[in-house]
Amino acid sequence: MRWLLIVSVFGSSASAAEPVWADARVATFAQYFQQALLPGQPGVVGQLESAFPVTLNASLRFGGVDLFGAPDVVSGEVAAWGSLGPRDGRNVDADVTSAWAMYRNGALRVKLGRQVALPGASRYVRFDGASLGIRAGPIDVEAYGGFVALPRWNQPRGATVLGFVGDGLDNPLLLEAQNRAGHFTLGARVTATLPLEGRLAAGFHEQHDQVGVAFRVLSVDGALRPVPWLGLGARASIDLTSLAPAEARAWIDVTRLTNVPVSVDYVYQRPALLLPRSSVLAAFGGDPWHELGAETSVRALESLTVTGRGAVQFFDDARYGGRGQLGFRWRPVLDGRVTVLGQFARVLVPPSGYVQGRLGARWLVTPAWTATLDGAVYVYDVPVRGVPVSLTAIGSVEWLARPWLRAMLSATAMRTPWAAFELQGLARIVVEFGS
Numbered sequence: 001m002r003w004l005l006i007v008s009v010f011g012s013s014a015s016a017a018e019p020v021w022a023d024a025r026v027a028t029f030a031q032y033f034q035q036a037l038l039p040g041q042p043g044v045v046g047q048l049e050s051a052f053p054v055t056l057n058a059s060l061r062f063g064g065v066d067l068f069g070a071p072d073v074v075s076g077e078v079a080a081w082g083s084l085g086p087r088d089g090r091n092v093d094a095d096v097t098s099a100w101a102m103y104r105n106g107a108l109r110v111k112l113g114r115q116v117a118l119p120g121a122s123r124y125v126r127f128d129g130a131s132l133g134i135r136a137g138p139i140d141v142e143a144y145g146g147f148v149a150l151p152r153w154n155q156p157r158g159a160t161v162l163g164f165v166g167d168g169l170d171n172p173l174l175l176e177a178q179n180r181a182g183h184f185t186l187g188a189r190v191t192a193t194l195p196l197e198g199r200l201a202a203g204f205h206e207q208h209d210q211v212g213v214a215f216r217v218l219s220v221d222g223a224l225r226p227v228p229w230l231g232l233g234a235r236a237s238i239d240l241t242s243l244a245p246a247e248a249r250a251w252i253d254v255t256r257l258t259n260v261p262v263s264v265d266y267v268y269q270r271p272a273l274l275l276p277r278s279s280v281l282a283a284f285g286g287d288p289w290h291e292l293g294a295e296t297s298v299r300a301l302e303s304l305t306v307t308g309r310g311a312v313q314f315f316d317d318a319r320y321g322g323r324g325q326l327g328f329r330w331r332p333v334l335d336g337r338v339t340v341l342g343q344f345a346r347v348l349v350p351p352s353g354y355v356q357g358r359l360g361a362r363w364l365v366t367p368a369w370t371a372t373l374d375g376a377v378y379v380y381d382v383p384v385r386g387v388p389v390s391l392t393a394i395g396s397v398e399w400l401a402r403p404w405l406r407a408m409l410s411a412t413a414m415r416t417p418w419a420a421f422e423l424q425g426l427a428r429i430v431v432e433f434g435s
Contacts, residue, residue, distance in 0.1 A: 019072055022062040029055045053085030059098075067103065076101035076113075097126075109133040117144050117187065117205075123274075125207060127185050138193040145186035148207065182210045197225040207276075214276035216240045229256045239273045246273035259299040267291045289321075290314045303331040315350070323347040337364040341374075352382040370398045384417040391415045396426075406430045 030052070063075035082094035100113030111131045118124050129146015189203035200222040207215040221235035231253035237246040251265040270288040293311030300306055306328045313321040327343035343358040360374035378390040396410030412424040 019066070020062070020064045022060065024060045025058070027057040029057075051085060053083055055081060055083040057081045070105050073105045074101060074103055107135045114149055117185075125185050125205075129185075140191045140193075141188070142190075143186075143188040146184065148183040148185050148209070150183060182208055184208050194224070197223075199223050209276060213241060217246060230254055239270075242273065244270065244273065246270055260296060262294065262296045264294045265292075267293075287319075288316050303334075305329045313349070319350045321348045321350055321353070338362070348381075352380065354381060355379045368400045370400075372396045372398075387415075387417040389415075390417065404431060 057079075058081070059077065059079035061075075061077045064072045065074035066072065067074050077098050077100055078096075079098045080094065080096045082092075084092055096114060098114050098116070100111055100115040102109060102111040104110075109132070111133075112129075114126065114128045115131065116124055116126050117131065126149040127144070127146040128149055129144065131142060131144035133140065133142040135141075185205070185207040187203065187205040189201060191199065191201040194200060201220070203219045205215055205217050205219075206213070217237050217239055219235070219237040221233075223231070223233040225231050232251075233253075234248075234250040236248040238244070239246045245268065247270065248268040249265065251263060254262045254264075268288070268290050291311050291313045293309060295307070295309040297305055297307045306326070308324075308326045310324045311322060313323070315321070323346065325343065325345040327341070330340045330342075332338055332340065339362045341358070341360045341362075343356070345356040347353050347356070356376065356378050358374070358376040360372070362370065362372045364370050373393075373395045375393045376391075380388055380390075392412070392414045394410065394412045396408055398406060398408040400406050406429070408426070408428045408430075410426045412422075412426075414422045414424075416422070
């Protein structure tokens with residue numbers, strides 16, 4: 001059993017009428033739990049120890065700062081977190097998630113500091129460095145480079161007690177403090193704005209770690225709307241080290257019938273190429289697969305919307321799978337105070353699969369009180385760890401005491417292949433200050 005108490009406090013101040021603006025937010029989370037993760041066979045009993053860690057998140061954004069006589073050209077962001085109390089084997093921990101300043105004047109923009117790049121040729125990367133962007137008419141060019149900010153999950157702190165990967169994590173080299181020597185990234189992206197709401201872009205992203213090249217990827221993506229009711233798009237990424245496609249996607253959105261929009265899409269993924277080449281998980285990333293799917297929504301009644309999706313998957317080794325989903329959203333009361341959600345899904349991923357059913361409801365009891373209830377069941381084709389069925393139930397009550405004060409209580413009960421029975425409790429208080 002684990003009980004979780006979260007207290008969040010947000011504060012903000014901003015004024016669009018003034019040339020200089022700032023927005024500050026602070027969130028505090030206090031947790032209490034009892035938990036033990038032990039190696040060995042199921043049924044091993046160990047000593048449970050209580051923990052009460054406190055985490056603080058803080059951020060500050062600003063903009064509209066004048067520089068060298070040019071108005072509104074400097075903006076920036078600083079965000080950090082810190083924790084006090086036992087967690088992952090540490091009593092005190094902290095990190096800076098972002099700290100950057102950007103100068104923008106006309107077509108030129110320069111950003112310095114810890115920032116996040118979304119190059120289109122990879123997921124995202126957080127790094128300490130610089131990015132430079134220039135826009136000339138319909139063409140926008142951006143380049144970036146710097147040292148990768150190592151995520152905390154790169155370090156296997158606490159993983160040695162889990163025991164599910166053998167003695168490999170006992171290697172002392174894995175527990176040494178990491179340094180950023182050799183961890184750097186660079187890349188560029190060119191985007192062109194086209195007629196008919198069109199867009200065409202190409203990006204290059206290269207990233208190194210202490211082993212060598214982690215990513216070297218080229219991507220191309222584009223979108224077009226030839227008529228108001230038809231949207232077309234495509235995207236592809238190629239791993240330049242192996243000269244193989246990492247992923248590809250194409251889609252068609254048709255909204256000719258307002259109450260029955262239809263989408264058709266094709267997806268290809270090679271999971272191992274989406275991970276860093278130095279990651280041990282890249283060797284077990286899964287088989288490449290193709291998927292062809294379609295989705296539509298039907299507004300059967302004023303208060304009822306039914307959504308369906310079906311997809312067929314083809315694997316390179318001649319296996320095939322598929323997934324189908326049928327769901328609904330129903331508001332039985334005209335004032336919309338009650339919403340009922342339902343879903344039935346069938347997933348087949350050889351050599352196994354599962355059937356899922358879900359039913360939930362949200363009830364606005366009064367303007368100040370809201371109650372929710374959600375339940376789900378999973379029935380596996382092949383039992384997982386000897387368990388054929390998983391059950392999950394979640395219930396919550398939220399109270400809007402004041403426009404600036406909210407409180408919530410919730411409980412979750414689960415039966416899964418990894419826990420014969422698990423009960424979690426959550427209490428949350430949110431206070432917002434703004435002007």
